[in-house]
Amino acid sequence: MRADARKNRDHLLATAGTAIAEHGADVSLRDIARRADVGLATLLRHFPTREALLDALLRTSFDELTARAEALEASDSPRDALVSWLRDCVAWTTEYRGVTVLMAAAIEDTESALHASCVTLRAAGARLLARAQAAGAARTDVDGADLFALVAALAWLGDQPSLAPRADHLFEVVAHAIVTSPARTGAE
Amino acid sequence: MRADARKNRDHLLATAGTAIAEHGADVSLRDIARRADVGLATLLRHFPTREALLDALLRTSFDELTARAEALEASDSPRDALVSWLRDCVAWTTEYRGVTVLMAAAIEDTESALHASCVTLRAAGARLLARAQAAGAARTDVDGADLFALVAALAWLGDQPSLAPRADHLFEVVAHAIVTSPARTGAE
DNA sequence: CACATAAACGGACCACTGATCCGAATATAT
């Protein structure tokens, strides 16, 4: 890749990061390009779709989340590991308002640039869930896809300004519905 | 109101109903106008915003849901009354894809044409919840706003094509999290 | 029935969106 192209790409990524953090994931691509002192066509050449841009932007976060899931697989409490990882997932999405809808669309759209990352994330969650289930610490009638959907719904909830104040509390309620009751997570 | 205006209004409402049922609540207003053989300006004069159009379109459904809630207040099982009403709410939104997001935005936007209907609905749910709580059949740490948010999240889940297959199952999971455990609802 | 007037209509327009094209500018290798 040519040096100037690389510079533009990096600059665009940085600009997109702040723009999305400020105005949500459906900010105008033209605005991002403008703020990066670059033509819209340039942005679209580097990132042909909004999904592609987000994928590049969120890839490291994705990787951190999956890495954290793997680390937690060695934890001594499968229940706490699961709940705490789920909490991290939901909390992470609050950084980038609007990303949840795109992820939900991407998980079953193999064409989407976000598809692979979403599938990986779901698999990581599924492993944590399976471990908790094996330890008798989680309902056995939910699977990885259920978990993904539930996290997405809770994240969406946090994205809606009017519902966001309830998000944390409802996370606890829903989390208790998944992990089996013996000992409460102690967070409420 | 002049006779021709009334006719246009009714025709627009009918056309909007089918258009939204087909393509979701964010279908192009221009399309609706076109299909109704009417100028976009005419649609926007009758219904100045998309919310206003939806409010007119969904008002009867809203009223049916609140009426049903009131009827259920006399039921002999506060727990079943609550769960079955919640199920109805979620099921209803599947008729009009995309309406959930607008309702979530409207519940705290007093300017929105949907605001009043949403507030009424939330109040109806809150009464059913309070009754269940009084009967010891529901968690006491959730309120009407929590209920509204939870229903919205589950409805949103059903709106996402990739997550929709899980919606029914997850409704049961979440419902069990709200009503207290003594007797399962028997739906799983 | 004819006509005046108030009401409703809709085409033309605006600013905005994502997207595409292609001539101009430019970095890089020879």
Add this chain to the structure above:
DNA sequence: ATATATTCGGATCAGTGGTCCGTTTATGTG
């Protein structure tokens, strides 16, 4: 220094919700 392949971005397109204003039309009064 030059040739070439790469990158750039302005112009343009079809689409969106929204507004304006001249034209049409329904309606009730003389």
